Amino acid sequence: MKYFVLLLLCLSNFVQGKSQGKFTWDEQPQLEIADFRSAASEVNNALTTYSITSGSYIEFNYQMSNIEFLFTKNFNAYVKTVFHPSSSVIIAPDSSTAMALLGFGQYHHDLTELYARKLRKDLYENKTPGSSPSFYQSIYEKNQEALALEANQALKDTELGLNKSKLNLLQAQVSLELQTLSEFCQSCKPKKKKR
Numbered sequence: 001m002k003y004f005v006l007l008l009l010c011l012s013n014f015v016q017g018k019s020q021g022k023f024t025w026d027e028q029p030q031l032e033i034a035d036f037r038s039a040a041s042e043v044n045n046a047l048t049t050y051s052i053t054s055g056s057y058i059e060f061n062y063q064m065s066n067i068e069f070l071f072t073k074n075f076n077a078y079v080k081t082v083f084h085p086s087s088s089v090i091i092a093p094d095s096s097t098a099m100a101l102l103g104f105g106q107y108h109h110d111l112t113e114l115y116a117r118k119l120r121k122d123l124y125e126n127k128t129p130g131s132s133p134s135f136y137q138s139i140y141e142k143n144q145e146a147l148a149l150e151a152n153q154a155l156k157d158t159e160l161g162l163n164k165s166k167l168n169l170l171q172a173q174v175s176l177e178l179q180t181l182s183e184f185c186q187s188c189k190p191k192k193k194k195r
Contacts, residue, residue, distance in 0.1 A: 025081035055088030104161030
């Protein structure tokens with residue numbers, strides 16, 4: 001019996017800084033095996049275990065003057081879903097298992113973008129002219145916790161992507177929610193609500 005191993009390393013923010021090769025969700029929505037570039041990645045029939053470490057995470061930072069902050073309501077551009085290839089690992093005994101793991105990696109990447117959109121929406125709805133610059137902290141933490149819980153449940157339910165029918169169902173749900181939150185994409189400007 002094979003052992004299930006998952007290292008979802010990227011559910012929390014990485015140390016900020018420029019890294020070669022990382023890309024945002026908008027730039028490349030479909031992942032490929034070649035995107036999992038860690039030196040630890042391996043497909044080898046001598047292996048008895050399989051695992052994935054997803055390189056998807058939410059990057060959120062902004063720098064602005066107090067006056068800019070006072071008049072900023074839309075933080076969409078400051079919240080990014082980033083995929084970090086050199087931190088992404090797929091270890092599998094065969095190409096079929098590797099492709100199933102890749103499917104889970106794609107799901108996790110899309111789920112991360114969904115939670116980035118939820119974060120953008122929460123920031124937009126909760127930012128007021130009197131907000132302190134750290135108003136986002138509890139919103140961000142709540143969002144990260146919910147992302148981790150949902151990803152871990154999907155990990156269990158899909159057996160790391162090996163249960164393709166369950167994974168396809170979860171992927172369809174995420175795609176639908178992404179469409180529902182389309183005005184909270186990174187480059188979008190949310191519509192003002194009429195009072």
